[in-house]
Amino acid sequence: xxxxxxxxxxxxxxxxxxxxxxxxxxxxxxxxxxxxxxxxxxxxxxxxxxxxxxxxxxxxxxxxxxxxxxxxxxxxxxxxxxxxxxxxxxxxxxxxxxxxxxxxxxxxxxxxxxxxxxxxxxxxxxxxxxxxxxxxxxxxxxxxxxxxxxxxxxxxxxxxxxxxxxxxxxxxxxxxxxxxxxxxxxxxxxxxxxxxxxxxxxxxxxxxxxxxxxxxxxxxxxxxxxxxxxxxxxxxxxxxxxxxxxxxxxxxxxxxxxxxxxxxxxxxxxxxxxxxxxxxxxxxxxxxxxxxxxxxxxxxxxxxxxxxxxxxxxxxxxxxxxxxxxxxxxxxxxxxxxxxxxxxxxxxxxxxxxxxxxxxxxxxxxxxxxxxxxxxxxxxxxxxxxxxxxxxxxxxxxxxxxxxxxxxxxxxxxxxxxxxxxxxxxxxxxxxxxxxxxxxxxxxxxxxxxxxxxxxxxxxxxxxxxxxxxxxxxxxxxxxxxxxxxxxxxxxxxxxxxxxxxxxxxxxxxxxxxxxxxxxxxxxxxxxxxxxxxxxxxxxxxxxxxxxxxxxxxxxxxxxxxxxxxxxxxxxxxxxxxxxxxxxxxxxxxxxxx
Numbered sequence: 001x002x003x004x005x006x007x008x009x010x011x012x013x014x015x016x017x018x019x020x021x022x023x024x025x026x027x028x029x030x031x032x033x034x035x036x037x038x039x040x041x042x043x044x045x046x047x048x049x050x051x052x053x054x055x056x057x058x059x060x061x062x063x064x065x066x067x068x069x070x071x072x073x074x075x076x077x078x079x080x081x082x083x084x085x086x087x088x089x090x091x092x093x094x095x096x097x098x099x100x101x102x103x104x105x106x107x108x109x110x111x112x113x114x115x116x117x118x119x120x121x122x123x124x125x126x127x128x129x130x131x132x133x134x135x136x137x138x139x140x141x142x143x144x145x146x147x148x149x150x151x152x153x154x155x156x157x158x159x160x161x162x163x164x165x166x167x168x169x170x171x172x173x174x175x176x177x178x179x180x181x182x183x184x185x186x187x188x189x190x191x192x193x194x195x196x197x198x199x200x201x202x203x204x205x206x207x208x209x210x211x212x213x214x215x216x217x218x219x220x221x222x223x224x225x226x227x228x229x230x231x232x233x234x235x236x237x238x239x240x241x242x243x244x245x246x247x248x249x250x251x252x253x254x255x256x257x258x259x260x261x262x263x264x265x266x267x268x269x270x271x272x273x274x275x276x277x278x279x280x281x282x283x284x285x286x287x288x289x290x291x292x293x294x295x296x297x298x299x300x301x302x303x304x305x306x307x308x309x310x311x312x313x314x315x316x317x318x319x320x321x322x323x324x325x326x327x328x329x330x331x332x333x334x335x336x337x338x339x340x341x342x343x344x345x346x347x348x349x350x351x352x353x354x355x356x357x358x359x360x361x362x363x364x365x366x367x368x369x370x371x372x373x374x375x376x377x378x379x380x381x382x383x384x385x386x387x388x389x390x391x392x393x394x395x396x397x398x399x400x401x402x403x404x405x406x407x408x409x410x411x412x413x414x415x416x417x418x419x420x421x422x423x424x425x426x427x428x429x430x431x432x433x434x435x436x437x438x439x440x441x442x443x444x445x446x447x448x449x450x451x452x453x454x455x456x457x458x459x460x461x462x463x464x465x466x467x468x469x470x471x472x473x474x475x476x477x478x479x480x481x482x483x484x485x486x487x488x489x490x491x492x493x494x495x496x497x498x499x500x501x502x503x504x505x506x507x508x509x510x511x512x513x514x515x516x517x518x519x520x521x522x523x524x525x526x527x528x529x530x531x532x533x534x535x536x537x538x539x540x541x542x543x544x545x546x547x548x549x550x551x552x553x554x555x556x557x558x559x560x561x562x563x564x565x566x567x568x569x570x571x572x573x574x575x576x577x578x579x580x581x582x583x584x585x586x587x588x589x590x591x592x593x594x
Contacts, residue, residue: 023290043259046272049220050261053270056106056195057263060173063104064153064189068175070096074184077177081114081184090120097122100189109169109190113144115183123190125168133159146226147174147186155224155267156188159239168193170238171230193231219256219273221245222263230268242271249273312409315340319347326354333358345401399425417454420447438505438513439471445480445503452488459492460499460519467506473513475582476559482548483517483578491521491576518577524570532568556580 067073073096080089097110101124109123111134121134133139139159147154156172169190177185221232223242231238237245246252251273261270315338322335334351338344399422406414424447442464449462484501492499504516524532536553556564563583570576 046261050263050270053263060104060107060189060191061153063100064173064175067100067187068177074177074179077112078179078184093120094122106192106195107189108192111188112185113140114185143174144186147176155230157228157230157239219249219251221271222268224268315343319343323350331358420450423447434477435474436477438473438475441475441477442466445484458497460501462501464503469508470505480517482552486548487519491519494522513582515580520575523572523574523576525572529568529570
């Protein structure tokens with residue numbers, strides 16, 4: 001990527017990133033606010049439904065207790081169960097049932113089931129000749145056993161809802177009839193499905209504009225203590241288990257928000273399943289406008305960035321062209337000042353350097369008047385003097401100047417890279433045979449790898465694992481750099497991303513020092529490994545091809561003689577590991593103050 005593109009990209013990041021962050025925070029805040037308000041509204045509606053169910057079921061439950069405590073009705077139940085004047089008792093019980101049906105509009109059916117399985121039924125909704133579920137002996141047996149196993153009234157789901165009648169029962173409340181501690185039968189009061197409509201418990205096929213929008217999107221089911229659906233948004237699922245209902249409509253998915261409300265009087269639980277995407281639909285309406293604004297803003301930023309970069313680019317190219325046109329023999333050669341203060345610093349230093357180079361060239365010309373040998377010696381001396389004066393100091397000053405320019409233009413990444421490069425140069429130009437602390441060598445390797453990562457992007461990452469005790473041991477500087485460079489250049493030559501360089505340093509003053517550099521790159525076959533070892537003994541044949549490894553071994557020989565070992569472990573496509581062991585006594589311990 002060119003400097004032009006990098007600079008534009010940086011400006012875009014600085015200009016657009018805050019806008020994107022603010023947009024995301026705004027969308028999250030808005031959706032959260034909408035969700036809180038909608039949930040509060042839904043919670044209010046559902047609590048209202050629960051309160052109505054509790055109130056109405058309390059009235060029906062009191063009616064059930066009244067029937068169970070009705071002495072005259074119980075005596076009729078007792079005689080009917082004992083087969084005493086059955087026809088007369090049936091008429092008498094039916095008359096009582098009509099009385100109880102008239103007391104509450106939501107009670108649509110009364111049924112007595114004797115202990116021997118016979119039953120008497122009275123309802124206020126069926127047409128003559130209609131079949132009822134109580135005619136099913138299995139249903140009567142199931143209902144009877146369910147009530148017998150409880151010590152309180154039981155909620156029983158209806159198993160046949162035809163939908164033809166508005167007052168047909170959605171469920172039953174059953175209670176035992178006991179005479180002198182003897183169970184003579186059970187009485188069931190059918191609760192009309194009208195009770196649910198009165199509480200805004202809306203069925204799918206009856207929804208209209210008067211139903212709150214959130215409730216139209218919500219699945220509601222009422223289950224008893226047996227986890228059986230008593231009533232639901234989909235009446236066809238009444239009598240099924242709650243898990244079956246959830247599986248049919250996919251309510252177990254994370255896309256739904258599940259809330260439970262306890263209807264204590266009925267001994268039931270109201271389950272509400274609200275789709276989460278309901279809360280975001282209003283936010284999605286404004287997303288296109290936000291995207292349009294972001295696009296317009298991005299176009300403006302790109303235009304401004306392009307203009308600024310082109311202007312700076314022209315100034316830099318003008319300076320570069322002026323430097324390229326200088327050959328060292330032009331008297332009073334200088335570059336014109338720039339409107340950019342940072343570039344002017346470079347121009348001033350170059351103008352001073354150009355005058356100095358011109359003076360040096362004049363001295364060289366004067367030296368030609370001497371003998372050829374003297375001229376050559378003087379030329380070499382002058383050039384070396386020039387290099388000694390210009391190379392380090394001019395390079396450091398130039399890097400420092402560029403660093404300040406980068407900081408002034410908020411080029412923090414470039415500034416960081418220049419700082420790392422300057423540190424590497426200062427570290428490397430001094431005596432390469434110098435002994436340094438392991439800690440200093442690690443810091444240098446980190447900066448070297450940092451610049452290599454900036455160069456190659458996502459090609460690799462690295463890990464450095466050094467035991468704390470090794471940080472103050474001594475090591476010759478830049479001993480590991482050639483091996484690390486080989487891992488980057490050769491080890492990852494066949495990949496574009498996913499590389500890993502791992503550096504392990506352990507040991508102590510007593511045990512010596514163990515250094516390991518490994519990568520997960522393309523690796524080497526046995527022939528290539530043999531060639532590396534052979535290059536140590538025949539440098540004239542392999543030195544150029546294996547210069548990095550040869551230099552490391554050559555330096556190890558010079559520093560430690562036979563008191564070290566180096567081992568290469570590698571396989572094709574499995575990476576390479578180079579392990580160096582320096583024996584005890586060769587790595588002295590340095591005080592941390594050094």
